[in-house]
Amino acid sequence: MQNISQFISNNLFHHKDLAGYFEPVMQVIKPAWRSGFFRSQVKGIRVLSENALKITLKPEKKWPIHTAGQHISLTIEQQGRLISRVFTIASGAKKLKETGLIDLVIRTHDKGNFTPYLGELAMNSWVNISEPMGEFIFDEQSNHTTFLAGGSGITPFIAMLDDLQENTQKHIHLLYYAKPNSHLMVDVLEKFLIRLPNFSFELLNRSQHGSFSKFVSIEHTDELLVCGPEEMYVEAEEFCKSRHIPFRAEHFQAIKPTKSLNEAARFTVKLNHGDLEVSNQDSLLSEFQSHNKPVMYGCGMGICHQCQCLKKKGIVRDIRDGSLSDNSEELIQLCVTQAVTDLELEL
Amino acid sequence: MKQINFEQLALQLDEVKQLTQARVGQDDANYIRKVIVWQRVFEWSGRILLMLGFWQPLLWVVGVLSLAIGKILDNMEIGHNVMHGQYDWMNDKFINSRAYEWDIACDGSSWNRVHNYEHHTYTNIIGKDRDFGYGLLRLSNDFRWRVKNLWQFITYVLLSVLFQWGVSYHEMAAERVFFGKKKDNRDNKVSHAELKKRFFSKGAKQLVKDYVIFPILAGPLFLWVFCGNLVANLLRNLWTSTIIFCGHFTEHVHTFTEEECKNESKGQWYYRQALGSSNLKGRKWFHILTGHLSFQIEHHLFPDLPAKRYPEIAPKVQQIFQQHGIHYNTGGFWRQYGSVLKRIIRYSFP
Ligand code: FES
Secondary structure, three states, rough: HHHHHHHHHHOOOOOOOHHHHHHHHHHHHHOOOOOOOOEEEEOOOOOOOEOOEEEEEEEOOOOOOOOOOOOOEEEEOOOOOEEEEEEEEEEOHHHHHHOOOOEHHHOOOOOOOOOEEEOOOOOOOOEEEEEOEEOOOOOOOOOEEEEEHHHHHHHHHHHHHOOOOOOOOOOOEEEOOOOOOOOOOOOHHHHHHHHHHOEEEEEOHHHOOOHHHHOOOOOHHOEEEEEEHHHHHHHHHHHHHOOOOEEEEEEOOOOOOOOOOOOOOOEEEEOOOOOEEOOOOOOHHHHHOOOOOHHHHHHHHOOOOOOOEEEEOEEEEEOOOOOOOOOOOOOHHHHEEEEEEOOOEEO | OOOHHHHHHHHHHHHHHHHHHOOOOHHHHHHHHHHHHHHHHHHHHHHHHHHHHHHOOHHHHHHHHHHHHHHHHHHHHHHHHHHOOHHHHOOOOOOOOOOOOOOOOOOOHHHHHHHHHHHOOOOEOOOOOOOOOOOOOOOOOOOOOHHHHHHHHHHHHHHOHHHHHHHHEEEHHOOOOOOOOOOOOOOOOOOOOHHHHHHHHHHHHHHHHHHHHHHHOOHHHHHHHHHHHHHHHHHHHHHHHHHHHHHHOOOOOOOOOOOOOOOOOOHHHHHHHOOOEEEOOOOOOOOOHHHHHHHHHHHHHHHOOOHHHHHHHHHHHHHHHHHHHOOOEEHHHHHHHHHHHHHHHHHHOO
């Protein structure tokens, strides 16, 4: 069936995708209707704290039901530009079945390219979400589990706790690290204390309590689940290895420039065939050429788009005006961009 | 090149670009989607009306016009502009220069190589911009007169009638894929085999679509649809070639030598773009149907700015040109077209 539609689309519509050919027409009737995405309607936006939001979405009917702990990619249109970020769903499958809703709890960054716009989403407006993804789910077999959360990494655990039966015999202890007084959804955690007999949690912060290791009870941990920043994940991995505790983790990190922009540095570019190390002092095109990488190009001055490629990850700077790109997938022109972080490109 | 403060010219034009770019956003995204919707409406009403011709021939005529407009919108305001990267910033899976393929015989990436790269980088530099006269017409004294130029007006008419095939064959002819000796100074970006494959496969797809599949789908109305598609393609070819000729080959359009353009500054590049193009005046619908190539000057200065922005920047560009004493070549359609015909005829003779 797919082959037939592809054939028709290619030959009759000079288009890669039949649904894509009709997409702008469909959008007249159904806003934000996009081939390959699911539509989802904004049903609530609540400010949780100075820099955290809870967004409640109603995915369209055909969206597959998620398992607590999974994440989605959320796409919004900001000034005509589609931008996406990945977020863990902060509510369980039970809530979705009962109300048709899912929650996202999102840390906002004033200077970010994405989160500042979330607060501006209008009620009942439409956004796009991907299908639920990821393997970070609760193991039904384990009797004693320790959850280790950092910052907004609390979200998958909220979803997992949300989905547990009232009478569950599972013992769960949550260690939740955040800056003093900025722990999210504490009221929800307190409600879980009442509902789940064997659940307990501690609110911790790094400066006062130090490493999490002294809070993990080894004899009461069949498995450690971690969701938080990179350092937390690295530390937890080592900890679990040395103590032979099974360990699973989930972490998304926005890539940020690590070096000051004027400082000379070298970055790795991951290509569809082999990696490459480039300097941030020259255009990516010159770097590619000096490494004898076969690459298409034309004018060398940003006009002809011959050197265009798809940036999957990382940040680049436009040499012409010094502006920095977004972190996510987009088309870039090699001749007028320089690396600012490690990159992943598809030529 | 004449005495002009090129540095200041570049600064002023760069500023126009930056200010406009800063305003590009939701309106532009909505606009291109709206044009795509209208394109679909015209194309499909056209295809349906063609079949109703047996019942009322006038419907067939309306169908042909509607399909032709659909094809013109696809080629000009959507295909040409999207493939220039004007909407790449939208991050849309389909509306970008990498993914878009248009409804003409010419393969998109082949066009991109010659048009986007050669034509837009080396505009009107004789020997480097193969779009100047397309190797078929003598349009300036930069070319030696040959006997075949005597009947170049007929060549021009034929080229217009078969324009989509001309565009499609352009890169192959220039690379001398089938005839003639390859020039040494060409660094081939793509192999001859690949060029041939793309030429034949895209061409065949277009032929099969318009002259086999859609007519067959019409059953007994095969001939109505076959002829309708033929006329719609013809109208589109005539329209696009005329607009493109008016944008590039009016009487006062300048040519440049390679020597002149060595180590060219940004300002000089702008200057060359300005003198290599000419504009057409007209109403909004006219500009849309030309893909805003009626603002050829602005297009050449800023090829990846969304074309719908050209009308708003044109007065500023004209003012800047005036300040520097650069001629801003614009005029009504008939006047500009007349001057194109004059140029073709004038250079038919030694
Ligand atoms: S080579 Fe022309 S845009 Fe990069």
